[in-house]
Amino acid sequence: MRHIDVFNGDADGLCALHQLRLAEPADAELVTGLKRDIELLARVRADGDCAITVLDISLDRNRAALDRLLAEGARVRWFDHHYAGHAPTHPRLELHIDPAPSTCTSILVDRHLGGRFRRWAVVAAFGDNLRVPALELAAALGLDDARTDALRALGEALNYNAYGETETDVLIHPRALYRVLHAYEDPFDFAAREPIAAALIERCRADLAAARALAPAYADERCTLYRLPDAPWARRVLGTFAHRLAADDPQRAHAVVRANADGSLTISVRAPRGTDALCRRFPRGGGRSTAAGIDRLPAERLDEFVRRFRAPDWCDEPSR
Secondary structure (H helix, E strand, C coil): CEEEEEECCCHHHHHHHHHHHHHCCCCCEEECCCCCCCCHHHHCCCCCCEEEEEECCCCHHHHHHHHHHHHCCCEEEEEECCCCCCCCCCCCEEEEECCCCCCCHHHHHHHHCCCCCHHHHHHHHHHCCCHHHHHHHHHHCCCCHHHHHHHHHHHHHHHHCCCCCCHHHCCCCHHHHHHHHCCCCCHHHHHHHCHHHHHHHHHHHHHHHHHHCCCCCEECCCEEEEEECCCHHHHHHHHHHHHHHHHHCCCCEEEEEEECCCCCEEEEEECCCCHHHHHCCCCCEEECCCEEEEEEECHHHHHHHHHHHHCCCHHHCCCC
């Protein structure tokens, strides 16, 4: 049987696959990429002798590729917490999908495994800006404040590494990072022994400090909007900065806009609810209720986005 693991290159995707393969070892082909590489399933070629595991990418954005792989005879197992659209039913398709705002893919895998490798779920939840669920999982493990904070820093750094427009923007490709990380059952051992962990944490802190030095392009009592330049540090820190804004001021909506080399814009949005519905109004937009984004917004549509973002009622739009 040929095994293929398809996963988002951020903290949640990395930690979800890591937990699963600690419990179910397999010599699998790895298909992953940077944070915005969502249509990963299109890269897979399979047949009836293939078992494909998909983690932390939208089924809705990969529906055509999924239909093709099922028609070719592959078996597919899917863990995810993003908007899925109208998911198919098929005898060779196993779905573990929950878009609740308090969950992430690593938490779904943690439930599936009965908490066997829960420390990695804590890392992922912090990386995905799910502070309350992360703290609850850490408390269930009996972790003190110092050890909990260490997992938070690691999760944020793993997540930070997935952002970038090209591979040259990041310190290590997510595929290589997974291979290093997968040698460690305990995240504390990984953080203590692997130089890449300390390097990511330090680089994340430096880039975040540069972002925090910027003034918002727009701010009122309901929302803030920041513009980042087309620079390597800005490409790397986009999601982490958006997460930190939401953590510091969780009742407001926050948008971080970054220019791309081709003239388009990448946008990360954080709010108490409704971000996925807002972002799906635009091409290549999506995510989850509290954290979503638009991959490549045409620059001429920025004013339209800003109008919708500043509207008083968009947070009330239901997630689907």
